[in-house]
Amino acid sequence: MTKPSSPSLPMEYSDEVAAAKQRGAPIVALESTIITHGMPYPGNLDMARSVEAIIREQGAVPATIAVIHGVLHIGLDDAKLEALSKTQGAMKLSRADLAFAIAERRTGATTVAATMIAAARAGIRVFATGGIGGVHRGAEQSFDISADLDELARTGVIVVCAGAKAILDIPKTLEVLESRGVPVVTYDSENFPAFWSRESGLKSPLMLNSPAAIASFQRTRELLGIDGGMLVANPVPVESEIPREEMEIYITRALDNAASEGISGKAVTPYLLDNLFRLTDGRSLETNIALVENNARLAAGIAVALAAND
Amino acid sequence: MTKPSSPSLPMEYSDEVAAAKQRGAPIVALESTIITHGMPYPGNLDMARSVEAIIREQGAVPATIAVIHGVLHIGLDDAKLEALSKTQGAMKLSRADLAFAIAERRTGATTVAATMIAAARAGIRVFATGGIGGVHRGAEQSFDISADLDELARTGVIVVCAGAKAILDIPKTLEVLESRGVPVVTYDSENFPAFWSRESGLKSPLMLNSPAAIASFQRTRELLGIDGGMLVANPVPVESEIPREEMEIYITRALDNAASEGISGKAVTPYLLDNLFRLTDGRSLETNIALVENNARLAAGIAVALAAND
Amino acid sequence: MTKPSSPSLPMEYSDEVAAAKQRGAPIVALESTIITHGMPYPGNLDMARSVEAIIREQGAVPATIAVIHGVLHIGLDDAKLEALSKTQGAMKLSRADLAFAIAERRTGATTVAATMIAAARAGIRVFATGGIGGVHRGAEQSFDISADLDELARTGVIVVCAGAKAILDIPKTLEVLESRGVPVVTYDSENFPAFWSRESGLKSPLMLNSPAAIASFQRTRELLGIDGGMLVANPVPVESEIPREEMEIYITRALDNAASEGISGKAVTPYLLDNLFRLTDGRSLETNIALVENNARLAAGIAVALAAND
Ligand SMILES: [Mn+2]
Ligand SMILES: [Mn+2]
Ligand SMILES: [Mn+2]
Numbered sequence: 001m002t003k004p005s006s007p008s009l010p011m012e013y014s015d016e017v018a019a020a021k022q023r024g025a026p027i028v029a030l031e032s033t034i035i036t037h038g039m040p041y042p043g044n045l046d047m048a049r050s051v052e053a054i055i056r057e058q059g060a061v062p063a064t065i066a067v068i069h070g071v072l073h074i075g076l077d078d079a080k081l082e083a084l085s086k087t088q089g090a091m092k093l094s095r096a097d098l099a100f101a102i103a104e105r106r107t108g109a110t111t112v113a114a115t116m117i118a119a120a121r122a123g124i125r126v127f128a129t130g131g132i133g134g135v136h137r138g139a140e141q142s143f144d145i146s147a148d149l150d151e152l153a154r155t156g157v158i159v160v161c162a163g164a165k166a167i168l169d170i171p172k173t174l175e176v177l178e179s180r181g182v183p184v185v186t187y188d189s190e191n192f193p194a195f196w197s198r199e200s201g202l203k204s205p206l207m208l209n210s211p212a213a214i215a216s217f218q219r220t221r222e223l224l225g226i227d228g229g230m231l232v233a234n235p236v237p238v239e240s241e242i243p244r245e246e247m248e249i250y251i252t253r254a255l256d257n258a259a260s261e262g263i264s265g266k267a268v269t270p271y272l273l274d275n276l277f278r279l280t281d282g283r284s285l286e287t288n289i290a291l292v293e294n295n296a297r298l299a300a301g302i303a304v305a306l307a308a309n310d
Numbered sequence: 311m312t313k314p315s316s317p318s319l320p321m322e323y324s325d326e327v328a329a330a331k332q333r334g335a336p337i338v339a340l341e342s343t344i345i346t347h348g349m350p351y352p353g354n355l356d357m358a359r360s361v362e363a364i365i366r367e368q369g370a371v372p373a374t375i376a377v378i379h380g381v382l383h384i385g386l387d388d389a390k391l392e393a394l395s396k397t398q399g400a401m402k403l404s405r406a407d408l409a410f411a412i413a414e415r416r417t418g419a420t421t422v423a424a425t426m427i428a429a430a431r432a433g434i435r436v437f438a439t440g441g442i443g444g445v446h447r448g449a450e451q452s453f454d455i456s457a458d459l460d461e462l463a464r465t466g467v468i469v470v471c472a473g474a475k476a477i478l479d480i481p482k483t484l485e486v487l488e489s490r491g492v493p494v495v496t497y498d499s500e501n502f503p504a505f506w507s508r509e510s511g512l513k514s515p516l517m518l519n520s521p522a523a524i525a526s527f528q529r530t531r532e533l534l535g536i537d538g539g540m541l542v543a544n545p546v547p548v549e550s551e552i553p554r555e556e557m558e559i560y561i562t563r564a565l566d567n568a569a570s571e572g573i574s575g576k577a578v579t580p581y582l583l584d585n586l587f588r589l590t591d592g593r594s595l596e597t598n599i600a601l602v603e604n605n606a607r608l609a610a611g612i613a614v615a616l617a618a619n620d
Numbered sequence: 621m622t623k624p625s626s627p628s629l630p631m632e633y634s635d636e637v638a639a640a641k642q643r644g645a646p647i648v649a650l651e652s653t654i655i656t657h658g659m660p661y662p663g664n665l666d667m668a669r670s671v672e673a674i675i676r677e678q679g680a681v682p683a684t685i686a687v688i689h690g691v692l693h694i695g696l697d698d699a700k701l702e703a704l705s706k707t708q709g710a711m712k713l714s715r716a717d718l719a720f721a722i723a724e725r726r727t728g729a730t731t732v733a734a735t736m737i738a739a740a741r742a743g744i745r746v747f748a749t750g751g752i753g754g755v756h757r758g759a760e761q762s763f764d765i766s767a768d769l770d771e772l773a774r775t776g777v778i779v780v781c782a783g784a785k786a787i788l789d790i791p792k793t794l795e796v797l798e799s800r801g802v803p804v805v806t807y808d809s810e811n812f813p814a815f816w817s818r819e820s821g822l823k824s825p826l827m828l829n830s831p832a833a834i835a836s837f838q839r840t841r842e843l844l845g846i847d848g849g850m851l852v853a854n855p856v857p858v859e860s861e862i863p864r865e866e867m868e869i870y871i872t873r874a875l876d877n878a879a880s881e882g883i884s885g886k887a888v889t890p891y892l893l894d895n896l897f898r899l900t901d902g903r904s905l906e907t908n909i910a911l912v913e914n915n916a917r918l919a920a921g922i923a924v925a926l927a928a929n930d
Contacts, residue, residue: 007619009533072534095491099530100516104523113491121535140761141450143485150463150490153770175763180770181715181733206720213724220719223629224692225741309627317929319843382844405801409840410826414833423801431845451760453795460773460800 010102013122014075020061021123024310026303028055028296029074029119029127029157032066032109035081036090037270038130039285045085047289049078051128051296058300065118067093070105074122084109094147112159113151116229125218125306126158128299130292131195132231134164134173136268137255145176152229153180158218160232160299162291163193163200166244166251167272170200177231178205183221185214186233187298193235196287197244204233211301218302219309234298240290242283250279320412323432324385330371331433334620336613338365338606339384339429339437339467342376342419345391346400347580348440349595355395357599359388361438361606368610375428377403380415384432394419404457422469423461426539435528435616436468438609440602441505442541444474444483446578447565455486462539463490468528470542470609472601473503473510476554476561477582480510487541488515493531495524496543497608503545506597507554514543521611528612529619544608550600552593560589630722633742634695640681641743644930646923648675648916649694649739649747649777652686652729655701656710657890658750659905665705667909669698671748671916678920685738687713690725694742704729714767732779733771736849745838745926746778748919750912751815752851754784754793756888757875765796772849773800778838780852780919782911783813783820786864786871787892790820797851798825803841805834806853807918813855816907817864824853831921838922839929854918860910862903870899 013021020027030051035044052062063075066084076084084090091101091108098117101108110118112132119127133146152159164173174192177184186192186204194200208214214232221230235241242250254275263271276284323331330337340361345354362372373385376394386394394400401411401418408427411418420428422442429437443456462469474483484502487494496502496514504510518524524542531540545551552560564585573581586594633641640647650671655664672682683695686704696704704710711721711728718737721728730738732752739747753766772779784793794812797804806812806824814820828834834852841850855861862870874895883891896904 007529007533009530094488095536096488096493097516099534099536100493100495100527102534103527103530104518117534117536135763140763143445143450143482143489145485145489147489147491172763175765178714178716179763179765179767181767183716183720185720206717208724217720217723219627220629220723223627224719224722224737226715226719226737317839317843319840404798405846406798406803407826409844409846410803410805410837412844413837413840414828427844427846453755453760453792453799455795455799457799457801 009072010070011072011074014063014073014077016061017063017075024307026060026300026307027063027124028060028299028303029115029124030062030064031112031115031127031129032064032084033092033111034130034292035085036087036109037092041085045082047292048081048085051292054293054296055300058297058304060300060303063122063124065110065115067098067101067106067108067110069107070102072102072118074118095151096147112148116151116155116157116159119157120155124157126160126299126303128160128292128295130288130295131161131163131165132159134168134170135176137167137169139169139172149173149176149180152177152182152231154227155229156222156227157229158214158232158302159229160234160295160302162195162236162295163233164195166194166196166200166247167269170194171202174202174205182228183230184233185217185230186235189235193233194244194247195291196236196242196284197247198235198238198241199244201244211298211305214302215305215309218306232298232302234295236287236291237294240287242280242287250276253279319382320380321382321384324373324383324387326371327373327385334617336370336610336617337373337434338370338609338613339425339434340372340374341422341425341439342374342394343402343421344440344602345395346397346419347402351395355392357602358391358395361602364603364606365610368607368614370610370613373432373434375420375425377408377411377416377418377420379417380412382412382428384428405461406457422458426461426465426467426469429467430465434467436470436609436613438470438602438605440598440605441471441473441475442469444478444480445486447477447479449479449482459483459486459490462487462492462541464537465539466532466537467539468524468542468612469539470544470605470612472505472546472605473543474505476504476506476510476557477579480504481512484512484515492538493527493540494543495527495540496545499545503543504554504557505601506546506552506594507557508545508548508551509554511554521608521615524612525615525619528616542608542612544605546597546601547604550597552590552597560586563589629692630690631692631694634683634693634697636681637683637695644927646680646920646927647683647744648680648919648923649735649744650682650684651732651735651747651749652684652704653712653731654750654912655705656707656729657712661705665702667912668701668705671912674913674916675920678917678924680920680923683742683744685730685735687718687721687726687728687730689727690722692722692738694738715771716767732768736771736775736777736779739777740775744777746780746919746923748780748912748915750908750915751781751783751785752779754788754790755796757787757789759789759792769793769796769800772797772802772851774847775849776842776847777849778834778852778922779849780854780915780922782815782856782915783853784815786814786816786820786867787889790814791822794822794825802848803850804853805837805850806855809855813853814864814867815911816856816862816904817867818855818858818861819864821864831918831925834922835925835929838926852918852922854915856907856911857914860907862900862907870896873899
């Protein structure tokens with residue numbers, strides 16, 4: 001006897017992810033705003049393919065997450081990845097509007113917060129991204145703080161990033177994470193990184209130097225019944241970094257440019273990133289790609305370590 | 311064989327609400343501080359009866375929520391509504407003290423936060439009010455932020471309001487809601503309203519133009535396992551609004567008056583509302599009644615749409 | 621047939637606490653940073669023993685909580701208590717790193733936030749401490765806010781303290797607790813205390829004057845399904861207080877000293893406490909011990925009242 005069908009979530013796994021789930025193989029979630037809003041085509045597609053390939057090389061399965069025409073996709077096959085990389089006008093989805101895009105049959109890319117929610121819903125425990133959102137400079141007046149921070153406090157997914165983008169207020173970002181009880185673990189370094197740079201000038205609250213140790217920490221959190229996520233900060237490789245002293249000169253200049261052109265509100269972050277691309281002759285983008293690849297590698301390692309102990 | 315009786319919550323449904331629950335009929339929760347603290351008798355009773363009548367006309371059942379002599383009431387019959395409208399010295403209950411009033415056998419009216427908790431406890435998914443609490447002007451120094459905002463982030467009830475009262479800091483209120491991942495949907499307008507005015511000068515994060523679409527959004531959130539509430543902002547009808555440009559003059563004057571009379575802390579909000587009543591020759595109150603009625607109508611429509619899909 | 625063993629949390633009850641749990645006897649959790657970071661040996665051991673004795677005199681069982689070599693201890697026998705009181709370099713554990721210390725087999729003392737998590741995990745509902753962390757002075761610029769406040773909003777344990785240390789920003793601490801929906805109940809006084817002083821100059825949001833009333837409030841919160849904790853502020857006995865007017869002179873002086881010596885960040889709080897010890901000729905420490913003992917007594921009373929109704 002079958003129950004009357006109840007409405008169900010329009011959620012679709014790629015064949016590769018569905019198979020991985022069935023055999024209990026390690027999976028790494030990936031966000032999609034980096035594809036739709038972070039880089040132009042075809043660089044974004046190249047990056048996305050390279051990141052997925054790295055995860056497979058490490059013995060895990062990539063699950064890029066996006067809402068396409070109202071369906072929440074957990075894993076995109078190559079045709080869908082390519083189509084997404086050419087999509088114009090996709091929404092940029094966070095906790096507040098992930099369900100909105102699904103209900104309204106829209107197409108949207110997932111930020112850190114929305115990717116965490118979708119990953120948790122799909123039973124995926126590790127997620128690789130470039131950098132998380134944080135406390136914006138001037139937030140003591142504007143109260144502009146990314147929803148990523150509260151999401152880390154409530155959703156049990158490990159987020160591997162290269163720190164918070166240095167255009168944010170990094171000391172305040174760390175303070176909010178501390179107030180919210182979110183572990184901040186820097187991988188194999190005592191210094192909390194600053195996205196393009198290996199150092200932010202701030203010590204990391206915690207440090208671990210193996211994927212197995214990170215997996216063990218997370219398992220202990222689950223055994224204790226602690227329900228939030230964990231931030232793993234992974235400094236960009238030395239050969240790809242733009243050192244902090246140099247980067248600060250560009251950021252100061254970009255902030256000056258934004259101020260003199262009267263840029264404000266939501267327009268500030270894209271303006272600064274574009275400005276930094278030009279001030280660094282494109283190096284900021286190269287570093288960005290290198291750090292995402294580096295994070296994918298570490299995230300895959302953590303996923304493998306977690307799966308080994310299930 | 312009966313179990314030994316365990317202590318149970320002193321909670322009482324009105325006959326009308328109990329019957330509605332039994333047949334699965336749509337129910338709309340209503341707060342009670344608007345009755346005890348928002349307007350004088352007998353205007354408050356007229357307003358409460360009119361709001362309940364509108365909900366019934368739309369095919370839903372009103373459930374005014376209050377704590378009376380230590381009993382949490384979900385729905386008040388007319389005699390209790392009248393008695394409450396004449397009550398002096400009722401507590402103004404929020405998350406922190408809703409249970410306090412029950413345990414201490416006190417009488418108290420519920421704010422937005424406490425009404426959400428009681429509604430969720432009673433299985434009611436939609437709630438109509440005038441305006442929510444928010445970030446107070448000067449909160450960057452005082453840290454004075456209403457508990458309503460955190461409640462929206464954690465309790466799964468749809469709150470239909472006319473925005474946040476314009477005496478608050480509306481930009482910061484929207485920032486906190488964004489940081490907390492609360493959807494802010496304006497009904498049938500791109501502009502986030504400002505209680506007495508149809509516009510606040512700020513775009514709404516999201517827009518939907520039918521109760522069915524709002525119900526569908528909420529169902530999708532539940533299917534995703536997202537646990538917080540949703541704010542639906544419903545601009546006051548044109549014929550009842552006090553336009554923003556005009557209202558800002560009154561608000562500036564009221565703020566000046568408060569400053570010159572040395573009003574501070576918890577006394578500021580009631581002082582400002584009273585001052586606005588006099589500066590607008592009573593129009594601010596007429597607008598307030600019109601918007602609450604308007605919100606009751608929309609909330610009933612959403613409750614009907616939600617019930618149709620259960 | 622036995623299930624394959626799954627990894628379990630390294631958690632160990634003292635014999636006394638294990639026996640109390642089995643017979644449903646009242647238990648009071650105690651934090652351990654006061655032992656490792658709050659006072660020097662042997663004063664810390666004397667204080668810890670005296671606090672445990674007071675709890676036993678009141679008919680409850682003390683459960684001092686700490687992580688020792690990676691094992692979460694719920695209750696320490698006298699040998700372990702003595703060893704902990706002599707330990708150098710213990711971590712100071714909060715929500716973010718409690719599991720870290722366990723996973724990495726480290727030794728750490730628990731702050732208010734971590735003690736609440738461990739107590740809730742062990743089924744202990746009341747916890748006595750000296751003072752909670754709060755909003756630091758200057759937080760409008762630094763965003764430095766203790767994780768204790770968010771923990772109170774999410775973990776259902778009653779925390780008995782003597783208020784927040786007066787070196788914090790007490791008005792802002794109360795605002796954050798209000799925004800987060802945390803009940804703040806002062807025991808038998810209308811005035812919220814300030815750790816060394818019976819008054820902070822601020823009214824308490826709520827007041828109750830018996831352990832039974834506090835227990836009844838907490839049971840009602842549980843019946844309502846409200847999941848967070850409750851703060852019970854217990855003013856230090858008159859004979860042990862340093863009056864507010866006097867204490868403010870010392871605090872102002874200590875803040876001036878910190879500023880002129882360029883103390884900043886995490887170094888500020890220990891510097892101020894040490895400075896106050898010297899400015900008061902040791903009275904600040906005597907008051908600290910007296911208030912912890914006073915809180916242990918009240919917490920035991922509440923635990924007894926809660927157990928009587930289970
Ligand atoms: Mn923002
Ligand atoms: Mn307030
Ligand atoms: Mn801090």
